[in-house]
Amino acid sequence: MEAQLKTTCLYPEHVALGAKMSPFAGFMMPIQYTNITDEHNAVRHRCGVFDVSHMGEIFVSGPDAEKFVNHIFCGDVTPLVPGQCIYGMMLYPDGGTVDDLLVYKEYRPDHYLLVVNAANVDKDYDWIKENSDGFVVNIKNDSPSWGQLAVQGPQSEQILGKVLGSDLSGIEFYHFADILLYGKRAIVSRTGYTGEDGFEVYAAPEAIVDLWKALLAAGVVPCGLGCRDTLRFEAGLPLYGDELSADISPVVAGFGMFCKLDKPEFIGKEAIARQKAEGTAKKLVGIEIADRAVPRAGYPVLREDGSQAGVVTTGYHSISLDKSICFALVDRSDGALGNTLYIQIHRKVFPGTVVKKRFYQTNYKK
Template sequence: MVELMRSPLHARHEALGAKFAEFSGWSMPLQYTSVVAEHTAVRTAAGLFDVSHLGNARVSGPGARSFLNSCLTNDLDRIGPGQAQYTLCCADDGGVVDDLIQYLVSDEDVLLIPNAANTATVVGLLQEAAPAGVVVTNEHLQHAILAVQGPASDAVLEALGVPPSLEYMHFRPAQIAGVTVSLCRTGYTGELGYEVVCAWSDAVTVWDALLSAGQPLGMLPAGLGARDTLRTEMGYALHGHELSAEITPVMAGLGWAVGWDKPTFWGAEALKRQRAAGPSRRSRAIKAVGRGIPRPGMDCVGDDGAVVGTVTSGTFSPTLQTGIGLALLEPGYAPGADVGVQVRARVEPFTVEKAPLVHPHVKAQ
């Protein structure tokens, strides 16, 4: 039996009574009190997440920026130092190896945050392709990542003496409890929020400081259960669900994260062909008309009972108090259409919606 990796905050989570679950080879907190309570805290005040399972990789050396720009989908020339960008690592056939955030420190230094399960694969592909002088380093266990998410996020930072003034998808150094961190105006909930990257050894100090500052403001520690319901309400893709070797950025509705005019990137020709022809299926948000709750893998059916798609993510929405999900549907099923979901022995009625399903009071961007 393979032993699961543990966050540097594992003991803190145990002390808070966390319920743990396996996630991409890591033992991570699923919830502390309840998913609904933690979800609601993020939508109304703030939540503190440990996402240290996420990967870290560094691409450095002369030409690091231009090298990455020839590999990953988004156009790194669109941003400047101190900015972050969502991008994808694709295979030659357009399938998605991983989706990740790239942080541009300088033309010779870019930090990547891949998904936990895909870090080694992404690093290996980049190392194999890197020209002389460009070094790709796996730093997965060197950094911890904490996320403060919710409308009270600015107030949490201000309570620690940290000016929160950052534009969306920007980052800068900051000091929290005497620890130097990278403060990033990013997140996975749709709410105003920040991700804090620090040294693995400093994680406990930073976590304690954030939690102490945030609790008087209504902040709760939040697990990956709430992270999933929050991102599903926003229609955000999760690799292995809305993105995979079989589900391309075009199918996932992520064409905005592709630099179509760049000279080249991995999977460019296949994606351009699919974009021109139109995808055979398209990721859409769905919302229950009745009491049905969709789950990944359930069939979506048309009026005649024919299968027209598959649920890729599904849950009960604490905000909307109904079943919601994301589904890969035939292109005719656009927002406004009706679709059935085979929930056990019954076909439950759903409507196809335009994401996001929830509009935060204080938006992330």
């Protein structure tokens, strides 16, 4: 297995920086360079950069591209203007989640870029192809040809703009620019996975390596996947595999608003419509406990009588909020805001309160 692990174009840089490396989604990835807390705070207060070159880039083009993306994607791409992107999910017919992704409407007509989770690239590509019968489209998994950096934090616009030599203030939230980066085509979008303002840059691997070095030289803090998880979690963002999966639909996870039922059709539409109308058996909630003990994925969530209401999906002692909080998948009847639930942590049971999942007030520049 070890031999099959892939590396990103920045692997030598990570090793040179002394990063703690660990397998993630089939790649050997940096977890931390110094420590998770410092890297987390760099993003919240200044600027950090993540190597997210493991993410997948799937291109869809052709005369039926818009109709096809609307078929496989729960969001509506019809209203998008060229240079705009949108977050949403691909669904199975039963409403389960194939993946969550970003869809970019390119400046060229009939061209879309789908940015998918690294762990799901092959599965997604197969799924997209399988469902393309009858559509006149070209589908290309171009993931190995693209590197990606996420530059995140309140100083991102200023520092990345300076490094790129261009004013990024004109790029609105969930919009992007096509630029030339060291002679290669690059996409710069105002998107991210941290709850802070920031950008994601896609380009050929050589250009990404040069940009990484330039950003570090400009004082940007290299950040690993460790703090990527603490940041996205505090901001209430799901991770595929934990909060979304083939068994966890967007409605269960509380992201039903990304499923556009006013669209003529998409795979999973009937199931999502039913779930929205009738409610689901389970519900993803936030829980805060009044103790420093830390709820972790897999820990049981209990009712007062000791019966099990659900299970923790992600939990931390939040770095930005200094509170122990978690996402948990619980029976719908147990998930009302303000309800008291109990989490078994090692030998003890701690009372907690159901709270809103967006634990941290996000700072997007909209």
